[in-house]
Amino acid sequence: MSTELWVKNGYVFTEEGFRYASIRIIDGKIDALYECEPEPIKENKNSIDASGCLVVPGFIDAHVHFNDPGRTEWEGIETGSRAAAIGGTTTIFDMPLNCSPSITNLKNLQSKTAYLTSKSHVDYALWGGMTDDSVKNKAELDQMCEGIIAWKAFMSESGIDDFPFVSPGQLEQAMKIAAQQRKILALHAEWEEEIQPLTTFYKRQNSTNERKAFLASRPISAEEKAVSYALEKAAKYGTSLHFVHISSARVVKLIQQAKQSGMDVTVETCPHYLLFDEEDFLQTGAILKCAPPLRSREVVEGLWECIANGWIDTVGSDHSPCPYYMKNTNSIWEAWGGIQGVQFTWLALLDEAMKRSVPFKDILPLGTANVADRFGISGQKGRIQTGLDADLALISLDETTTANQQCIAFRNQYSPYENRKFLLKIKKTLLRGNVIYDDQTGAATKKYGQYIQLREEADGSVPH
Template sequence: MTKELWVKNGLVFTEEGFREVNIKIMDGKIDSLEKAEPIGECIDAAGCLVVPGFIDSHVHFNDPGRTDWEGVETGSRAAAMGGTTTIFDMPLNCSPSITSLQNLLEKKEYLRGLSHVDYALWGGMTETNLDKRSDLGQMSKGIIAWKAFMSESGIDDFQFVSPDGLTKGMQAAKEQNKILALHAEWDEEITRLTAFYQYRAGMDERRAFLASRPIAAEEKAVSFCLELAAKYGTAIHIVHISSAKVAFLIEQAKKSGVNVTVETCPHYLIFDEEDFIQKGAILKCAPPLRSKDDVEGLWDCIKNGMIDTIGSDHSPCLASMKSTTSIWEAWGGIQGVQFTWLALMDEALKRKIDLKRILPLGAFNVAERFGIAARKGRICPGLDADLVLIRLNETTIADKKSFGFRNPFSPYENREFSLKIKKTILRGKVIYDDQKGVTKEKFGLCL
């Protein structure tokens, strides 16, 4: 039976910018954008911006195996509350990691019916599976892209790739026509500096941690993988860069013809190293937070079109894993999937940056890069009706009671945002309403 639904009276973000049009939805797809007054079932978006559902290409929901850290049910609930309608789940922090075809198939089966939002899965390239080319080839058919680390991942069954291993990974990804995403920090330098700073007498432990992972370690790793990508013609995606210095390296490579895109995260745009020194483990991540100048430099990169995507890098854990006596032992990861777009849009509005520049970083740019633009990322006839209704004249306070993720702590706690997500719509179904909460039904499908 054909189901028709309208979203009316909103200011709709289209390929031509914001327009006062009504959205006709048929069977979960956008049918048309019309000026005419709709007849039939309607969602009234008066006073709201209507934007594409956000696509978060970088989350760790830790399912299966570490559901006490998060889990797809709670992670996707938080995502829906933050306006995200599609996530790409990383191949590590679940247990076992997704480094074999068997693990991938078992995870896909396990996740059926658990997610509030649509999802895709990353596959993991590690030093231990790079020679299993047949298995990797089969895996490549069922993943959104590959992920590899150039430094220790913190997960025992997800080993980082050596420089020689990365060469093999680049070749395999090119043969499969898959993107290879990289955590780009140079392991040898981090290992050396950690050994130097970890037990340095008289030095503040938090400052020592920052010193152990300098921007130079990012620059060296990025330079190396850009050279390999240029040599083999591999499509690569550098995740969670923390500094404009790294973005400039990537921009130069783009201009020379390297097939590379770059992601940063909201925490590198909202917090800085002084916040980490003050608050400690709750803001520990890798690469670490940088200086205020680096934060401003990244915003300049966004203004100049040098950043391609934004991902939350939601990396949850138990509260006890942050409450350690030593910063070195604390888990490195930030819980933020629920607040990524509230924080970014709030900050952009404060900086008088047009949302037309910000929104594609979490919608069309992600969909286009990862090959799902025929379904996701725009408000356009024929695409999935994934929509977010946002009101700019209401505020949101990140109250702990409102957290959708499993373990209720976050560096965003008590932060006030000058906007509110009123509804999140997935393929024509309202999955979150600010008055009713997240639906009990889970409509998320694997892409």
């Protein structure tokens, strides 16, 4: 027997913009949108009143490290996905490193897939890892291909022992493999041959201001060199590239030029590069340590210009958590680099967009339709459209949210967003028509999250 649910009287975000409408959901799928409330809804008790709320597609965070299995004291999918749901996110793509062991072979992928079953509050897909070691075994990478959303590789040290970065020579092999598989290759693009000697130099200085020294050890030029090299090789092999956490407009422009030349390449940035700057890092310290590091206020403004130009494709939280003691070290060099923020990504971005008078229509696709289109799940996710999963976030602009420690839902309760006040509130989050978060009752006890695998096209290929 079919189940029916109505989400009534909200301002619904569609391809044409916001519409005052009611959504009919049948068996977890969007069945129809009605501009005016149809007669049957008045007697239908199975409904949610969205009056006064924006109703937007559930957000897709393509860049999280939930560290499960193996490092659940850092996070875990149960706490990480709960925090995501509270922030309006309904789908995450979990990175192949920071779990232990890393997902660089078929056995580890199968073990992780089995382990995560029934543990997530939100739907999830898994990244596969390409490393200097794993690219030598193409047969195994071919076997992993069906179970992953895309490949991830580092062009500089990852900080995880069993996830070595891909050297320039081996990157060519990674490019070839990804191109043959018609799979996206995502890159952490910093040039190790520039970072390593700079890091050694600044550490030896024994500077009284280690925070400034850390910033100097990872300049924008290291991103530029890595991106330029990767684009050159991708053009040679026809590889689909996705650059993650790009921190500078200079680098975005390089990627934009490659797009205009016809290359299949996209770029992600993160909320921390759009909200915080290097002065915040110098004042706050390790809680804002990340790689690439935060940049100057001028660079932050440049990224917002890139968004206005339509040059940035996606935003991901790069939620990279750890216990507080790994941040609370005597030296900034020893502190773990990563930002805890999956719960606050869209609260923060939409709040900032309002303050800047940036239209929501320019921001929302960066975490919805654009992500679904890029990673081949637009037949399931990313829009409020007939036939797609009823993944929704209901947002009130008449209420506020304060990110205090008590409300932080990820495992280790600290964040650079702590004590920030956002001029909006997530009222409800729905995953396939199931309410997984309600601002009055909290996160649902039942976990509805499912594992997403890419569907094959008729010719046997995997879409991207």
